[in-house]
Amino acid sequence: MSGLERVVFWLLLVAALGISGRRFIFYFHCIRKGSGRLPHDQPVRRLKAVMIQVLGQWPNFKTASIKDLAGPGHLLIFWGAVVLALYFVFLILIGEGLHISDSIRSAFAARLLLALCDIFLPLLAVGMLAAALRRSIRRPERLGPDFDAKLFWTLTLSVLLLVSCHLAFESLRLHLGLNPTGPFLTRALAEWCATLSLTNDQAALLYRAAFWAQYVLALTLIVYGTYSHHRHPVFSPFNIFFQSYSSPGHVPLVDFAKEHRFGASCPEELDRKQLLDGFACTHCGRCQDSCPAHHTEKPLSPKQLITDINRCLLANGSGSPGLVRTDQPSGIAMETLLSCTTCGACIEACPVSNRPLDSIIALRRHLVYEGLFDPGHATTLKRISQDANPWGMRWHRRAQHFDLPIARADEHYDCIYWLGCAAAFDDRARRIAEAMAAVLKRAGLRAAILGTAEKCCGDAARRIGDEGLFQKLAMDNIHLLNGHDFDFILTHCPHCFNSLTNDYRPLGASFRVVHHSDVLRDLVRSKKIELHPAGGNMMYHDPCYLGRYNHGYDAPRSVLRAFCSDLSEFERNQENSFCCGAGGGHMWKTTEKGRRISVARVKEALQTGPDHITSACPYCLLMFEEAIQTVAPEKSVAVNDIAELVQMYMR
Amino acid sequence: MKIIACLKMVADPDIAAFDVQKNELTDLYPVMDPIGHQVLEAGLQLREASGGRLTAVCLGDATAEAILHYALHQGTDAAIRLSADELADTDTWARAQTIAKGLSGTPYDLVLTGAASADSGSSYMPAALAAHLTLPFSTHIVDIRRSESPGVTVVKKLPHGKRETYNLDLPAVIGCAPGISIPRYVAPFGRVYRQGEQKAVQTLAVELPPERTVLTRTVDVMASKPRVKAGINITALSMADRMKMMRGELGTKKEVFTGSPDEAARKIMRHAQLDSTDK
Amino acid sequence: MVMVKEVWSFLETEGDSLLDTAVSMATEAKRAARIFHAQPAGVIFSEIPEEFIDKLQSYGLEKLYCCRQDLPLAPEIIAQSIQTAALDQAPQFILFADTSLSADIGARVAAGLLRGFISPCTDFSTEAEAPIARKSIYGGKADALIAWTTPPPYLAGVALEALESRTVSNDVRPEVVDIPLSPLPPRNRLERSWAVDLSELDLTEATVAIGVGKGVHPNQMPIVEQLAERIKGVVGGTRIAVYDGLIPHERQIGTTGKWLDCDLYIALGISGAPQHVMGIKSVKKIIAINIAKEAPIFKFAHLGVVNDWQEVIEHLNELLKIATEKAA
Secondary structure, three states: OOHHHHHHHHHHHHHHHHHHHHHHHHHHHHHHOOEOOOOOOOHHHHHHHHHHHHHOOHHHHOHHHHHHOHHHHHHHHHHHHHHHHHHHHHHHHHHHOOOOHHHHHHOHHHHHHHHHHHHHHHHHHHHHHHHHHHHHHHOOHHHOOOOOHHHHHHHHHHHHHHHHHHHHHHHHHHHOOOOOOOOHHHHHHHHHHHHOOOOHHHHHHHHHHHHHHHHHHHHHHHHHHHHOHHHHHHHHHHHHHOOOOOOOOOOOOOOOOOOOOOOOOOHHHOEHHHHHHHHHOOOOOHHHHHOHHHHOOOOOOHHHHHHHHHHHHHHOOOOOOOOEOOOOOOOEOHHHHHOOOOOOHHHHHOOOOOOHHHHHHHHHHHHHHOOOOOHHHHHHHHHHHHHOOOOOOOHHHOOOOOOOOEOOOOOEEEEEEEOHHHHHHOHHHHHHHHHHHHHHHHHOOOEEEOHHHOOOOOHHHHHHOOHHHHHHHHHHHHHHHHOOEEEEEEEOOHHHHHHHHHHOHHHOOOOOEEEHHHHHHHHHHOOOOOEOOEOOOEEEOOOOOOOOOOOOOHHHHHHHHOOEOOEEEOOOOHHHOOOOOOOOOHHHOOOOOOOOHHHHHHHHHHHHOOOEEEEOOHHHHHHHHHHHHHHOOOOOOEEEEHHHHHHHHEO | OEEEEEEOEEEOOOOOEEEOOOOEEEOOOEEEOOHHHHHHHHHHHHHHHHOOEEEEEEEOOHHHHHHHHHHHHHOOOEEEEEEOOOHHHOOHHHHHHHHHHHHHHOOOOEEEEEOOOOOOOOOOHHHHHHHHHOOOEEEEEEEEEEOOOOOEEEEEEOHHHEEEEEEEOOOEEEEEOOOOOOOOOOOOOOHHHHHHHOOOOEEEEOOOOOOOOOOEEEEEEEEOOOOOOOOOOHHHOOHHHHHHHHOOOOOOOOEEEOOOHHHHHHHHHHHOOOOOOOO | OOOOOEEEEEEOEEOOEEOHHHHHHHHHHHHHHHHHOOEEEEEEEOOOHHHHHHHHHHOOOOEEEEEOOOOOOOHHHHHHHHHHHHHHHOOOEEEEEOOHHHHHHHHHHHHHOOOOEEEEEEEEEEEOOEEEEEEEEHHHOEEEEEEEOOOOOEEEEEOHHHOOOOOOOOOOOOEEEEOOOOOOOOOEEEEEEEEOOOOOOOHHHOOEEEEEOOOOOHHHHHHHHHHHHHHOOEEEEOHHHHHOOOOOHHHEEOOOOEOOOOOEEEEEOOOOOHHHHHHHOOOOEEEEEEOOOOOHHHHOOOEEEEOOHHHHHHHHHHHHHHHHHHHO
16 A cells, blocks of 8 residues: 555545444443443353354344244354454454565465455355345345345445455455465465456455445445344343343342332333343344234334434433433334233243343332323222222132141141132132142141231232232232141142242242143143043143243143153243143233234144143133133143143043 | 321221131231322322312321332322320211311311221211311312312212313312322332332320210121011022122023024023113 | 101102103112001102003102202202202101212212111111111122111112002092202203213123124124114124124123123024123023024023024014004
């Protein structure tokens, strides 16, 4: 490069880095506006996660991507970009910029890098081309709804041009004799150049054109990337490092003695991790694809939510517009937030460790703080508040005439059977508890119930955003349980289970709580109950609060296999289980948009046509029974809890 | 508009029972009379529509403070507990007199109360209160609105979907019937709740005049004995049947008909007395 | 001023007809008169009391105090008229049915006369020659015996479930005594009487309700609506009916919906799931039509019909049409 060219080279670099740099500093300050601190305990575990998730691109190989090859495709693009970046820094910026190209290129590392370029950059081009074709021809829904294919083609063509210029530059370099040798593709291209009978001047001109084209394109792409969601390669490794290791359902405690407000009305009131999510988001839409609300045409897209929060954050000057569309016309709609069933599938699906559910809960809390409710939710919260159950029944009618004794404070029990509100007040759900009680009796376990002193565990209240009501119920329940002597608390309801363990622990509870699937498995294994074989095909549905929230996939299956030889799976099972539609207060919502989630799930089952649909959650049970009545009332599909089945096939 | 919402502490009517052995009422859990929720909500909505001030008032002992804190959390501007002695022997008339005396220091345009109370079932309070306050009143009301002429327009609920619209000058007393409003939910530690937390419940001791009148006296409380209708031997009935009789269900037996659609239609006509003219 | 003790019953009218409660209140006056050794009389607001004399005589009344003005009237005017008449005629008892009209009047009369008002009563008796009223408290869990501590008249409201209509042999033709209409302008001014349209009426206020369940298809709704029009019923249904778009969610009957308290409920194509049955426990008469004879609803229905509901209701609609035409 001439002296003038060198000046231009450095000026362009300074300009590009200056623009990008300023923007990144702005992003950094935006994230800092959030509350709390980013979690950084267990640093080794976190670093390992970064290795696997970033370098190994492991999340992109999880189910959603396996089918559409987006995962393998992204691997090519990712590694191609890494190699290109390394090449750009070492061989262009340092090598050409500092005019030490020759000494750098003689190093082994540089020759290795050039060889990698020859492999990975064409693959990068192929990856980009495949991605662009996929976006304009197949148009995957999860990349929508506002996907701009034209913009992506521009990007793809720029990258293709960049790769071409790179190859031209390197091969001409070789052709012009500036390098002694080069990797195979470069060599092949150089040999091909020789056949073109270019004069030295022509070659040199092309060489410099290729260099500058490559350089300018690279700088442009850097600046463009900074301003678009393609900034995610910078932020997602950090997001993965600072990921939350809590279960998907983890909700932070509010200390009402200290906090005057709760919930997030503006981006500053979200925590830093939640704000980082917006920058790490790749807009891949896997969360949207796995969201049961989105799947049934409700106005919720986790991706859109993350993007909207980010947009709001970036739009702020000093004044903060609200995040939620309450007093002002912009922002996230209330119905969007209320459509969520808190199933956690979005968290499971995200390749960069985003947690849209966390932000939804924070925003829901704000709605509750301001007194804005879905009418069904308001009624349910009122009912819980007055009678400690969401069913609208008076508290003194809880668990009447149940076939287990009421626990006395002065006696020891093997287990306290926490019935939960569904079994205590709903006649259908009650049969689960009756079946379980029969099994306990047969197995010789000494169990008791808490009668009318038991209150709603508070799960629905907490997930709707009413933290105050939840804590009130929790403190009362903890006090009640502390007054009794038992080995463990048994519950058949995953919501109660999750509440009594994960939600109550930060409030000082330290009970041992066991879900009935674990108890049944242990009873079967230890032969305390014997089962005779069942005929027919059974299909097991993983409840969200047992499966994704608490990793309870094996015990129910183990129980079922003890007597059922024909156990089939839903297509979306275990971590990818599709919600029944009752969670997060959705059971109690009256204004429903779109299709029913339970109907969608039941239709999935009916494709296989099992004799039995079974689950380990009373709400899943109620939702499925109701959905079958709507979808296929004439079909003889039985819906049973695993406890009911065990009682049925118990010797 | 300055509004007073009168609330009452009762023993939860759904849970209260009569112990025949001990010959006394048992399972008495103090709660706010359920109509109070709707009365408060009606007051809040009126205040939101026309501006002004809403004060909750309850005549009772210290256990009634809980109701007044609840009212403040729901969003009332103030809450007053009226305390007076000898409350146990009072009747509706004397309670109304006590409340009227207690309100004498507070300005108001509208006094809202329940149309009937859940414990005694008496519907006398609106009339009694209006008499002691020498105000007009309207009771069994399911809608209240400011009218163009000074005053309020109210809608009284009659059976079978019938309604009457009245106009009242203020100040006035209104007896609210169930259905007047759907009570809002205020989340603990939410914005409105916190504002309510800042306020204190005022206690006002009411001095009753020596010549205060009691118009009725409870002689005894006993097990329920429904009215014996002609032709029924009550001693032969079980308790369940007696309850059925009280609900007017006695004598209705169940049958299942499997004949032709035409015959079924005729049977329905007869069974449901659809052939007689509507009243 | 009469020398004989009288029991007065306020008789509700609407325009030119006697309401059912009026007849049962006449019976009540007769019954109370027997208990207290008094003469039963009625208080009525009507321009044509002569039309009712025969009927009221057959229910035992011996006198009719009449204000010659048809209802509806502002309650204050009614109450003040009765109050004046009571001061003139000095009855021993004045009884009012526990309806929203009569209870309102009774309370006003009592307050005007500075008397207590014991309501809703289920019975009357005497103790040491003083009258005692029995009323149910806590929604029927117990009874309280209450005495008046003032001189007569004794005012009481009578619970509707205690009322019945019973004819008796009565030779005394009721004498009509005119009472003046109060000239005082009411402060609670009646503007108009109207009725809520059946399509907007809340299920809990309906006298007659029809329920639709999963056995009802959206294109069958016109038949249901025709039945509703003929029997003046409000259409509700199960949660399934809400999902299928047959009814709005405010019309859902069941645990998490509305709880009916009506006289008649006709369930069409409803199987009778526990959640729905919870909402119809208090209905006085339940008729259910379902094609499946094992449908759980038949355990709760007073009349169950095992058949295709559409065929039955089409016949029923025809019969109702003929009945209305005959009545007209």
